Amino acid sequence: MIKWGILGPGRIAEKFANDLSLVENAEITAVASRSLDRAISFGGRHFNARPFSSYEAIVKEGGVDIMYIATPHTFHLEQTLLCLENGISVLCEKPTSINQKELQRMVDASRQNNVFFMEALWTRFIPSMRKVLEIIQSGIMGEVDQVEAEFCFTAPVDPLGRLYNMSLGGGSILDIGIYPAFLAYQLLGKPKSIRASGQIHDTGADQTCTMNFEYNQKKSAALHCSVLFESNMPARITMTNGYILMQPRWHEAPGLIMLRAGYKPEHISCPPLGKGFTHEIMECHRCLAESKIESDLWSHQNSLDLMGILDEVRKQAGVVYPGRD
Numbered sequence: 001m002i003k004w005g006i007l008g009p010g011r012i013a014e015k016f017a018n019d020l021s022l023v024e025n026a027e028i029t030a031v032a033s034r035s036l037d038r039a040i041s042f043g044g045r046h047f048n049a050r051p052f053s054s055y056e057a058i059v060k061e062g063g064v065d066i067m068y069i070a071t072p073h074t075f076h077l078e079q080t081l082l083c084l085e086n087g088i089s090v091l092c093e094k095p096t097s098i099n100q101k102e103l104q105r106m107v108d109a110s111r112q113n114n115v116f117f118m119e120a121l122w123t124r125f126i127p128s129m130r131k132v133l134e135i136i137q138s139g140i141m142g143e144v145d146q147v148e149a150e151f152c153f154t155a156p157v158d159p160l161g162r163l164y165n166m167s168l169g170g171g172s173i174l175d176i177g178i179y180p181a182f183l184a185y186q187l188l189g190k191p192k193s194i195r196a197s198g199q200i201h202d203t204g205a206d207q208t209c210t211m212n213f214e215y216n217q218k219k220s221a222a223l224h225c226s227v228l229f230e231s232n233m234p235a236r237i238t239m240t241n242g243y244i245l246m247q248p249r250w251h252e253a254p255g256l257i258m259l260r261a262g263y264k265p266e267h268i269s270c271p272p273l274g275k276g277f278t279h280e281i282m283e284c285h286r287c288l289a290e291s292k293i294e295s296d297l298w299s300h301q302n303s304l305d306l307m308g309i310l311d312e313v314r315k316q317a318g319v320v321y322p323g324r325d
């Protein structure tokens with residue numbers, strides 16, 4: 001059994017815990033919140049996990065193998081270092097940090113302490129993403145020429161809430177722009193040039209951002225994120241011999257449609273197990289079983305590259321986190 005701890009039992013931790021119950025050899029044995037009541041109530045719903053009222057206490061006394069860090073982005077650095085320096089493996093919610101410099105410190109701590117650390121970029125591990133990579137590798141569709149992807153939803157404007165409050169890492173780029181940027185990075189690598197512009201709220205948080213990436217050989221990516229507008233969230237991967245549509249919402253796609261020139265459209269069903277967090281959990285288990293400190297499917301360098309791309313996007317869009325950038 002792998003013993004999981006939960007740090008920050010909020011909205012995403014609830015969904016993660018539901019998925020964890022679908023994975024073999026996994027249990028949540030401890031949960032820490034700033035509020036003991038919240039920890040008790042979460043533990044009551046999930047595995048009877050032992051509640052802690054401080055993050056230090058769960059790290060020192062929780063006896064967990066791996067911690068899932070599910071607090072707002074601005075706390076990830078400090079909490080990840082606390083775990084890694086105490087020998088506890090970490091699966092840290094995306095984005096791992098506010099910027100690449102902070103992420104480098106987390107990666108250094110993982111290496112210096114020889115402890116596993118991975119960004120919870122769960123879309124990387126879901127069956128539909130793996131299928132896309134398998135099709136690309138097979139060569140039948142030729143090369144990827146263009147990636148188009150969106151991540152948009154309408155969130156209430158709350159200057160104190162996580163999406164608008166800069167001290168909690170507010171803004172669409174880090175929260176959801178990371179997904180389309182990930183897809184472009186995964187399929188086309190690091191861009192040769194980036195153009196980005198955003199719509200900035202009075203709090204300093206970006207509400208929308210349009211990103212255009214260019215690569216050698218006229219390859220490109222057109223990406224968009226927004227917490228102002230709804231979208232059905234499609235993703236299209238245009239290739240030499242046709243294109244692949246990741247079914248909306250693409251970041252949790254239940255399947256693909258492959259349109260190959262000269263052939264009928266092929267519908268490929270590949271739903272995730274549960275909500276989809278199960279697959280990143282299984283990847284953590286695989287890495288722990290092999291005593292790895294990073295995944296080779298979503299490595300430290302992958303996270304660093306992606307954070308570097310987001311640093312540049314934010315710079316161009318004019319998004320600054322006071323005291324952090």
Ligand SMILES: NC(=O)c1ccc[n+]([C@@H]2O[C@H](COP(=O)([O-])OP(=O)(O)OC[C@H]3O[C@@H](n4cnc5c(N)ncnc54)[C@H](OP(=O)(O)O)[C@@H]3O)[C@@H](O)[C@H]2O)c1
Binds near residue numbers: 010073
């Ligand atoms: N993978 C995904 O699909 C996905 C989806 C949504 C969010 N996320 C990521 O998950 C992280 C958390 O998002 P969420 O929506 O779950 O957040 P949330 O519910 O607002 O907060 C999660 C926990 O963080 C702590 N927290 C919240 N506000 C705080 C504050 N002002 N000061 C100190 N601690 C605070 C609280 O822990 P206590 O109980 O200890 O007070 C809370 O329970 C973010 O980094 C986000 O990007 C990922």
